[in-house]
Amino acid sequence: xxxxxxxxxxxxxxxxxxxxxxxxxxxxxxxxxxxxxxxxxxxxxxxxxxxxxxxxxxxxxxxxxxxxxxxxxxxxxxxxxxxxxxxxxxxxxxxxxxxxxxxxxxxxxxxxxxxxxxxxxxxxxxxxxxxxxxxxxxxxxxxxxxxxxxxxxxxxxxxxxxxxxxxxxxxxxxxxxxxxxxxxxxxxxxxxxxxxxxxxxxxxxxxxxxxxxxxxxxxxxxxxxxxxxxxxxxxxxxxxxxxxxxxxxxxxxxxxxxxxxxxxxxxxxxxxxxxxxxxxxxxxxxxxxxxxxxxxxxxxxxxxxxxxxxxxxxxxxxxxxxxxxxxxxxxxxxxxxxxxxxxxxxxxxxxxxxxxxxxxxxxxxxxxxxxxxxxxxxxxxxxxxxxxxxxxxxxxxxxxxxxxxxxxxxxxxxxxxxxxxxxxxxxxxxxxxxxxxxxxxxxxxxxxxxxxxxxxxxxxxxxxxxxxxxxxxxxxxxxxxxxxxxxxxxxxxxxxxxxxxxxxxxxxxxxxxxxxxxxxxxxxxxxxxxxxxxxxxxxxxxxxxxxxxxxxxxxxxxxxxxxxxxxxxxxxxxxxxxxxxxxxxxxxxxxxxxxxxxxxxxxxxxxxxxxxxxxxxxxxxxxxxxxxxxxxxxxxxxxxxxxxxxxxxxxxxxxxxxxxxxxxxxxxxxxxxxxxxxxxxxxxxxxxxxxxxxxxxxxxxxxxxxxxxxxxxxxxxxxxxxxxxxxxxxxxxxxxxxxxxxxxxxxxxxxxxxxxxxxxxxxxxxxxxxxxxxxxxxxxxxxxxxxxxxxxxxxxxxxxxxxxxxxxxxx
Numbered sequence: 100x101x102x103x104x105x106x107x108x109x110x111x112x113x114x115x116x117x118x119x120x121x122x123x124x125x126x127x128x129x130x131x132x133x134x135x136x137x138x139x140x141x142x143x144x145x146x147x148x149x150x151x152x153x154x155x156x157x158x159x160x161x162x163x164x165x166x167x168x169x170x171x172x173x174x175x176x177x178x179x180x181x182x183x184x185x186x187x188x189x190x191x192x193x194x195x196x197x198x199x200x201x202x203x204x205x206x207x208x209x210x211x212x213x214x215x216x217x218x219x220x221x222x223x224x225x226x227x228x229x230x231x232x233x234x235x236x237x238x239x240x241x242x243x244x245x246x247x248x249x250x251x252x253x254x255x256x257x258x259x260x261x262x263x264x265x266x267x268x269x270x271x272x273x274x275x276x277x278x279x280x281x282x283x284x285x286x287x288x289x290x291x292x293x294x295x296x297x298x299x300x301x302x303x304x305x306x307x308x309x310x311x312x313x314x315x316x317x318x319x320x321x322x323x324x325x326x327x328x329x330x331x332x333x334x335x336x337x338x339x340x341x342x343x344x345x346x347x348x349x350x351x352x353x354x355x356x357x358x359x360x361x362x363x364x365x366x367x368x369x370x371x372x373x374x375x376x377x378x379x380x381x382x383x384x385x386x387x388x389x390x391x392x393x394x395x396x397x398x399x400x401x402x403x404x405x406x407x408x409x410x411x412x413x414x415x416x417x418x419x420x421x422x423x424x425x426x427x428x429x430x431x432x433x434x435x436x437x438x439x440x441x442x443x444x445x446x447x448x449x450x451x452x453x454x455x456x457x458x459x460x461x462x463x464x465x466x467x468x469x470x471x472x473x474x475x476x477x478x479x480x481x482x483x484x485x486x487x488x489x490x491x492x493x494x495x496x497x498x499x500x501x502x503x504x505x506x507x508x509x510x511x512x513x514x515x516x517x518x519x520x521x522x523x524x525x526x527x528x529x530x531x532x533x534x535x536x537x538x539x540x541x542x543x544x545x546x547x548x549x550x551x552x553x554x555x556x557x558x559x560x561x562x563x564x565x566x567x568x569x570x571x572x573x574x575x576x577x578x579x580x581x582x583x584x585x586x587x588x589x590x591x592x593x594x595x596x597x598x599x600x601x602x603x604x605x606x607x608x609x610x611x612x613x614x615x616x617x618x619x620x621x622x623x624x625x626x627x628x629x630x631x632x633x634x635x636x637x638x639x640x641x642x643x644x645x646x647x648x649x650x651x652x653x654x655x656x657x658x659x660x661x662x663x664x665x666x667x668x669x670x671x672x673x674x675x676x677x678x679x680x681x682x683x684x685x686x687x688x689x690x691x692x693x694x695x696x697x698x699x700x701x702x703x704x705x706x707x708x709x710x711x712x713x714x715x716x717x718x719x720x721x722x723x724x725x726x727x728x729x730x731x732x733x734x735x736x737x738x739x740x741x742x743x744x745x746x747x748x749x750x751x752x753x754x755x756x757x758x759x760x761x762x763x764x765x766x767x768x769x770x771x772x773x774x775x776x777x778x779x780x781x782x783x784x785x786x787x788x789x790x791x792x793x794x795x796x797x798x799x800x801x802x803x804x805x806x807x808x809x810x811x812x813x814x815x816x817x818x819x820x821x822x823x824x825x826x827x828x829x830x831x832x833x834x835x836x837x838x839x840x841x842x843x844x845x846x847x848x849x850x851x852x853x854x855x856x857x858x859x860x861x862x863x864x865x866x867x868x869x870x871x872x873x874x875x876x877x878x879x880x881x882x883x884x885x886x887x888x889x890x891x892x893x894x895x896x897x898x899x900x901x902x903x904x905x906x907x908x909x910x
Contacts, residue, residue, distance in 0.1 A: 126174075126738060126739045126873065127170065127177060127739035128177065128180070128181035128739055129181055129182050130181040130182065130742045131161075131741060131744060132145070132184065132185045132746075133188075133743070133745040133749030133750070133752055134188075134189070134746060134749050135701075135749045136701040138188075138189025139185075139187070140187070141162035144162075144187070145163070145183055145185050147165075150163065150164055153184065155186075159187065159190065159721060159725055160187060161185070161187075162186075163184050164183065167182050170182040174739075181742060186725065186749075188722045188725075191718035192701050201700060202679065203519075204713060205515055206248075206515040206516035207241065207711040207714040208700075208711075208714045209515060210237065210240060210509060210710055211706060211708055211714045212706065213237050213482075213710065214505075215709070216499075216505035216785055217233050217505050218490040218493070218787065219489075219493050219498070220492055220493055229485055230489070233482065233489065234416040234417075234710075235412075236478055236482045237505070237509065239409075239478055240475060240513070241711040242362060242408070242409075242412050244513070246365055248306075248520055249306065249307055249369040250369055250468065251521065251523060251524055252306050253370060253373040254524045255524055256300070256302035256303055257296050257462060259527050259544070259547065261282065261299030262292065262458050262461075263461070264279060264531050265282035266283075266295070267543065269543055282295050282298070292457070293374075293456060295458075296377065297446040303369070307366030310366065311359065311363040314355075314362075314712050318352070318355050321717060321720045321721065322352045322355045322707070322716075322720060323352050324721070342419060343754075343755050343759075343788055346420070346421055346422055346759075347418055347420060347423055349724065349755075351707040351720070352423070353423045353425055353427065354417050354708075356431050357415070357427050357430050358710075358711070361411040363435040363438070364404065364435045364438035365405075365408045367435065368405060368441070370442055371401055371438075371445040372401055374449050376462075376463055377463065381456050385453070390448070390453075400441055407434060408434065461545045461547075464547070465640075465643075468521075468548050469636060472636050473636060476513075476629060476632060476633060482505065486503055486504075486505050487503065489502060490503075495786060495790060495791065497782065497790075499783040499784045500618050500621075504621075507618075508784075511621065517554055518554070519676075522675065523676065525547060525552070526672070526676055528544070528547045529673070532546065540648075546645075549639050549642075552645040552646060553638050555668030555671070555672050556646040557631040557632065557664075558664075558667075559663075559664045561631055562671070565623075565624065568620060572616060572620070576610070576613060580606050580609040581605075583608055584601040584605040585601075587601040587837075591832075591837035594838050597837075600846075603849065607811040611810065611812055612810075613813070614780070618783065618784075645665060646661040646664060647661050647662035704716065707719075707720060719755060723752060723759060724759075726752060726753065726756035730743065730764060738767075740767055740768075740869055740872040740876065741767060742769045742771050742868050742872075743757060744772075744773075745772050745773075745775065747814055747852065748776070750773070750774070750775035750777055751776065751777060757770055757797070757800075758800075765801060768872075769803035770801050770803065771804075771805055771807075771865055771868060772806045773808070773815065773855040774807075774815035775806055775808070775815050775816075775818060776816070777818045778794065778817055778819060778820065779816030780814065782794065791819065794818055803875075805827075805864045806828065807828050807829055807860060807864065808828075808829035808830060808831065809833045810829075810830040810833070811849055811850070812852045813852060817829065828864060831855075831860055833851070834848060834850070
């Protein structure tokens with residue numbers, strides 16, 4: 100993951116001949132366009148291939164048409180129309196080939212989303228203890244995913260390779276595994292099991308170091324960049340202040356540094372435990388008192404390290420009331436350093452000569468994976484209880500799953516982590532076993548823990564249930580399309596009904612409406628995963644055998660089904676991993692495929708890394724300050740009006756940036772959103788930040804706000820349905836014409852989520868917003884300029900510093 104360049108905090112580009120201020124009677128107007136997911140070239144956004152970069156760098160920048168570069172010097176040219184600008188940010192999520200590696204961090208990203216999906220709390224009683232508990236549970240769950248990943252790496256490197264295969268002359272002597280020969284019995288100094296384990300431990304330790312390096316690198320480029328001084332100021336008119344308007348919201352330097360240290364230490368301690376447990380067990384059985392005492396001492400230190408990691412993770416959440424520039428240096432430096440020293444001591448202890456030690460069976464991994472799986476399940480259930488408690492305090496039927504959206508997302512993150520980590524172990528075991536099935540009689544190796552085979556066996560029934568759900572949605576969608584088709588033609592007066600045309604339009608609307616059913620699909624997947632996972636854990640612990648062997652001798656149908664589920668699940672995981680690798684490889688080489696993956700990151704990495712420090716970095720910590728600087732700087736310098744025009748995900752960035760504006764600048768800015776997921780997706784899944792309360796507060800602070808939407812759009816929808824009718828305009832006609840007309844001689848396309856600018860309503864609403872801004876500006880004091888207001892604020896007495904958040908008040 101490459102470094103993010105330092106945001107450009109210099110004043111916006113001003114042509115040499117531009118006057119310092121535009122004359123009061125001819126204020127210049129600016130339309131700042133922000134694209135959505137998948138990105139768009141500046142020429143495409145501006146409708147002109149000749150563009151020039153106004154400010155920014157190669158990662159994210161503001162562009163204008165070449166002919167508009169000196170617009171500030173000639174405002175008379177733009178009477179009655181705004182100067183178009185485009186902010187292009189797609190390279191923040193799909194810049195170079197290294198971004199394809201972010202696919203490996205997908206479970207971490209999903210777990211981080213669960214933090215932000217908590218229910219809203221009432222303004223009069225925000226329930227800080229419950230919010231803090233919710234945040235602690237999500238951070239613990241995220242920590243378990245890091246331990247799971249490193250444990251899976253230990254399973255492959257230590258158990259399957261260093262312990263089982265290297266301990267078997269048949270496996271290590273095979274043609275394609277001859278490179279393990281020096282570890283086989285009789286192979287020399289490294290042949291002893293303890294030394295093989297110490298050598299194999301370097302692989303998961305290196306993986307932990309790689310995760311630390313990538314997180315530290317992006318932390319330096321994203322979280323460590325301070326917010327622009329003076330660009331964000333609390334709005335005293337907003338009581339309480341929306342979370343996204345707090346000065347420290349987009350500055351997670353302290354929390355991410357602390358979590359990175361804790362997760363790094365947890366990974367190193369996991370490797371140390373994987374080596375220490377079999378070593379200490381052998382020393383106790385062999386009657387070596389000195390070595391056994393050293394092993395006991397290291398295990399006590401490992402337990403103390405685990406307690407320290409847990410306390411650091413649970414101790415404090417985010418601080419948003421102010422930019423917190425401090426660092427917990429003791430935790431950031433000492434915790435991973437002490438874990439590394441302890442790991443080195445464990446590896447040195449394991450390398451001590453033990454000639455009588457022979458590797459047999461498996462390493463004790465069943466208990467490790469079982470405890471992790473049980474702990475994750477209990478944590479999700481506890482998270483659901485807290486989320487339900489929060490939801491009951493401020494119930495909102497529009498909230499996804501009645502407040503259980505966060506726990507459902509957390510369950511999906513655990514499932515992804517289990518499938519990805521267990522799938523790699525299964526594939527490596529199949530490769531080492533040749534044509535045999537790991538864990539069955541006659542197989543040359545014992546194979547991975549039986550729990551991983553049980554996890555694979557639950558995939559076929561899970562996919563079967565999902566197929567049934569998809570079929571049910573398809574049938575209900577087809578029925579809804581038939582009902583809609585009968586009424587479509589009536590929406591276009593004077594048109595002759597065309598059944599085929601009506602069905603196409605109704606089909607687009609029906610498909611778009613499926614987005615509103617997504618929460619229940621996620622609930623079904625999460626609930627079934629939780630039930631089947633509990634069954635897999637019970638089966639593995641009660642039988643101690645893989646599913647096919649556990650069912651042997653029972654009812655023939657059950658025995659056949661168990662064996663088929665085990666084999667099919669193993670192959671499904673193999674195919675999934677192969678497709679995953681192929682997708683990542685293609686994305687590494689092909690920019691177009693990388694942009695497709697970038698769509699996933701556009702949605703998933705909007706939020707700061709509040710729960711998992713190894714998740715992909717938050718691009719909004721660059722984009723939101725960029726937009727805030729541009730809006731405040733341009734309006735302050737020119738005294739003009741600005742329409743922030745955001746499409747799709749760009750509308751979310753636009754709203755977040757407007758929240759960060761100081762009140763004087765906000766009065767010069769209008770907000771035009773279209774195809775926006777603010778209410779339909781973000782409001783349902785992240786109600787504490789984009790629910791009806793925060794969006795209503797945004798409308799109070801930005802009176803000039805219009806939102807356009809279509810019934811055929813699967814992403815966009817009303818921002819404030821019912822509550823603020825003067826915000827939303829829709830559903831817009833799509834297509835613009837039902838049949839052939841003089842204005843549309845060819846069939847008009849069904850646009851869905853794209854090309855809102857083609858609708859006449861777009862230009863009409865933009866012009867109306869500019870007119871409202873102009874009317875409001877003329878009502879101000881004569882000659883008053885926003886630059887004067889800002890300068891007085893900076894020159895006057897310092898604003899009182901917001902009090903420090905109590906630990907964890909932001910979750």
